[in-house]
Amino acid sequence: MAGAGGRGWAVLSALAGRRLAPARTRGRLELRDIHVALDPKRPPILAGIDLVVEPGQFVVVVGPSGCGKTTLLSIAAGMDSPTRGEALLDGERVAAGPKLAMVFQEHGLFPWLTAAENIEFGPKMAGVPREERRARVEAALRSVRLSAAGGRPVHELSCGMRQRVAIARALVRAPAVLRMDEPFASLDAQTRTHMHGQLQDLWMESRKSILFVTHSVGEAVRLADRIVVLSAHPGRVRREIRVDLPHPREFDSAEVGAIVKLVRAEIEDEVNRVHADDAR
Ligand SMILES: Nc1ncnc2c1ncn2[C@@H]1O[C@H](COP(=O)(O)OP(=O)(O)OP(=O)(O)O)[C@@H](O)[C@H]1O
């Protein structure tokens, strides 16, 4: 969708640029020594996580269920505070606001509103004037190739279309970093593959920094510049794997296959370790 999506993105950036600080590096997310401990009798959920997403990078976090991926994203989005450590966006502490946007596994849209009304909701709440709001919504719809569906109620849309509306709702805020928590987990394999292509095009066009969580190793290798494998109990960075393959990637290539195997082995090792610990 480089053509239509790119134009949508360019318009969005231009419109948002009026309100944002001009020309400086935007979208460097730094998580420094993040600890999260809710119960002193149990191991911390996250311990000593250091992770940097450079501007324009696509970083994917994988790891066993319950290892703290969503917790880490919430901290990166300013929705939760760590017990210790800090999350910085372009050198400043993150705080919930328009620079931050999340896309969740459950799209969380209002089903009775149209796609356009859902996307417009945030800017409306933020007091963006009507004309600018409409232009931004149109551009966001264009960037996810949903211009023709803007007037349709969300309950009439397919799962893939709803997820694209959710992405457009995040993009309309012109965030510095996009955080995505298993955004395609509920989609069928074909739609998911289609969404990978769309997200990749959007990312290549916008060069937005993305922090993305998934359980799908194939998805991780297809999309990521870097894959961060977390361990569990406590969640720590177990290993980081760079994926130095050009985009868009050939899914069935031997290089992709080799990295998939490597990441999968790393996660399997971690899951086996957790099970062995539990059995003791
Ligand atoms: N509000 C909370 N209160 C208590 N414990 C919590 C809370 N939120 C998360 N946890 C615990 O923190 C740990 C990490 O949860 P989190 O949802 O971040 O994991 P995850 O890696 O995203 O898991 P999944 O892959 O299943 O989505 C889990 O053990 C969970 O039970």
Ligand SMILES: [Mg+2]
């Ligand atoms: Mg989660």
